[in-house]
Amino acid sequence: MNYASEDLIQEHEGILYGLQILEKMVERYNRTKSINVDEVNEIINFFKLFADKCHHGKEEGLLFPEMEKAGIPKENGPIGQMLYEHDEGRKYIKSMEEGLDKNLDFFVENALQYINLLRNHIIKENTILFPLGDRRIPADVQKHLLEAFEKHEEVVMGKGTHDELHELLHRFGKKYIEE
Numbered sequence: 758m759n760y761a762s763e764d765l766i767q768e769h770e771g772i773l774y775g776l777q778i779l780e781k782m783v784e785r786y787n788r789t790k791s792i793n794v795d796e797v798n799e800i801i802n803f804f805k806l807f808a809d810k811c812h813h814g815k816e817e818g819l820l821f822p823e824m825e826k827a828g829i830p831k832e833n834g835p836i837g838q839m840l841y842e843h844d845e846g847r848k849y850i851k852s853m854e855e856g857l858d859k860n861l862d863f864f865v866e867n868a869l870q871y872i873n874l875l876r877n878h879i880i881k882e883n884t885i886l887f888p889l890g891d892r893r894i895p896a897d898v899q900k901h902l903l904e905a906f907e908k909h910e911e912v913v914m915g916k917g918t919h920d921e922l923h924e925l926l927h928r929f930g931k932k933y934i935e936e
């Protein structure tokens with residue numbers, strides 16, 4: 758890999774797959790009016806751990822600060838917008854958990870908002886913000902970022918967790934997507 762964004766774009770694929778699973782879970786609930794709460798909680802946990810802690814953590818703590826140093830504006834600019842959207846996502850996650858507990862229609866509403874938000878967010882990063890960073894951030898900093906990403910991953914998730922999450926996507930993919 759030459760660019761820090763390449764690692765993040767790869768992670769976007771995993772996140773998009775998780776969103777597809779969540780969407781299928783919602784569709785199944787709308788069809789059957791029954792829901793497997795434990796499994797939905799597992800996929801929510803995937804978003805909390807992988808999408809937010811690991812992935813958004815890399816962006817907020819490592820990539821975005823280097824983008825700022827390279828002259829890409831934060832306030833009223835693309836970085837500020839991405840940070841705002843990460844926060845919106847956290848609110849939807851919280852509401853999804855609340856809904857799952859007390860009101861399934863509220864869960865569905867927030868799950869659909871979350872799916873829509875993150876899909877659009879990923880398109881913006883892949884097509885606008887990341888290419889900008891690739892052009893502006895120098896090669897030695899890109900290399901340093903990729904190393905820092907690896908360390909971050911180990912610290913926030915640990916090696917075992919990464920494999921467990923892959924296994925989770927695989928298992929739910931079989932059950933909900935390839936049914």
Ligand SMILES: [Fe+2]
Nearest residue numbers: 813816839882
């Ligand atoms: Fe992001």
Ligand SMILES: [Fe+2]
Nearest residue numbers: 765812816882
């Ligand atoms: Fe991202």
